[in-house]
Amino acid sequence: MTKINWHYEQMTSGVHIALRSEKDLVDVETEFQDVSIFETRHLGKVMRIDDGIQVTTKGEHIYHEMMAHVPILFHGQVKNVLIVGGGDGGSAREVLKHQSVKNVVMVDIDEQIIQLSRKYLPEINNGAFDDPRFVLRIGDGADIISQYSDCFDLIILDAADPDGGASETLFTQSFFGNCLTALKADGILVAQGGTPYFEPYMMQSMVSRLTQAFNNPAGIYMGGCYDYFGGSHAFIWATRSGTINTLSLAELETRFNQADIQTKYYSPEAHFGAFFLSKDMRDYVNQAVNCENVDELSMPAAGDWDDYTPETSNQNEDD
Numbered sequence: 001m002t003k004i005n006w007h008y009e010q011m012t013s014g015v016h017i018a019l020r021s022e023k024d025l026v027d028v029e030t031e032f033q034d035v036s037i038f039e040t041r042h043l044g045k046v047m048r049i050d051d052g053i054q055v056t057t058k059g060e061h062i063y064h065e066m067m068a069h070v071p072i073l074f075h076g077q078v079k080n081v082l083i084v085g086g087g088d089g090g091s092a093r094e095v096l097k098h099q100s101v102k103n104v105v106m107v108d109i110d111e112q113i114i115q116l117s118r119k120y121l122p123e124i125n126n127g128a129f130d131d132p133r134f135v136l137r138i139g140d141g142a143d144i145i146s147q148y149s150d151c152f153d154l155i156i157l158d159a160a161d162p163d164g165g166a167s168e169t170l171f172t173q174s175f176f177g178n179c180l181t182a183l184k185a186d187g188i189l190v191a192q193g194g195t196p197y198f199e200p201y202m203m204q205s206m207v208s209r210l211t212q213a214f215n216n217p218a219g220i221y222m223g224g225c226y227d228y229f230g231g232s233h234a235f236i237w238a239t240r241s242g243t244i245n246t247l248s249l250a251e252l253e254t255r256f257n258q259a260d261i262q263t264k265y266y267s268p269e270a271h272f273g274a275f276f277l278s279k280d281m282r283d284y285v286n287q288a289v290n291c292e293n294v295d296e297l298s299m300p301a302a303g304d305w306d307d308y309t310p311e312t313s314n315q316n317e318d319d
Contacts, residue, residue, distance in 0.1 A: 158191075
């Protein structure tokens with residue numbers, strides 16, 4: 001009999017997903033979180049942190065390309081970049097494709113994530129950690145961000161969801177205020193906003209806090225990240241003034257060609273279309289922008305989050 005291993009994630013009350021592991025590569029408890037990496041049939045290798053799917057080798061390019069190239073090509077002169085989180089190295093890999101970028105500082109609280117990513121997920125970081133423009137700082141991003149002022153053209157917040165884990169300090173009003181200080185006058189912040197149809201509160205709370213911290217309406221653009229349940233993934237942006245969706249398709253094509261980078265998902269058309277939101281998503285964003293007290297945004301009831309037992313759900317193939 002061959003034992004089937006299933007890795008479970010609960011998206012919200014009553015919605016669970018399960019990935020079948022073809023081969024478990026590593027399962028460790030670091031100082032900050034539980035980490036497992038395993039091989040699957042359809043998503044390639046998967047990194048799971050504290051029961052949540054963080055990255056897959058089959059679909060990570062969509063997330064990382066949209067996180068990096070949208071703000072870089074809009075800005076046009078990004079030289080100094082701060083990545084908070086991103087221990088798998090995918091965001092750094094995409095940022096470093098741009099020859100205009102001179103310095104990339106990545107801050108991660110958990111050094112073991114970088115070590116595990118080097119060993120088990122080299123196709124994701126693809127040499128980024130060894131690029132001479134790359135600097136790694138180990139520590140809590142909420143503490144380290146306060147050490148910078150007027151330094152960065154772009155800040156990428158590539159952290160896990162704020163569900164009580166190691167990244168929870170990266171989603172506060174004070175942290176976003178420090179990000180504003182660390183950015184240059186025309187700087188941009190982008191952050192992952194989760195799958196908004198299943199967790200709109202996460203996206204809305206970030207848009208609300210960033211709007212208040214930057215004193216300018218924050219917004220979102222979308223990407224089709226099929227390896228995150230729900231498909232549509234929100235990327236949140238914030239600036240001191242204006243928006244980041246003012247370029248024509250023709251201008252985006254010109255900038256993309258001049259950048260001379262290779263992508264799998266990102267295209268000027270995907271960039272241009274990512275800002276066209278459905279009515280319900282536009283309503284979510286407007287509600288968040290106009291909300292003066294983030295606590296007024298309704299977080300869905302948790303329900304019974306312990307209504308399954310992964311250990312007893314694993315079965316033998318012959319059962």
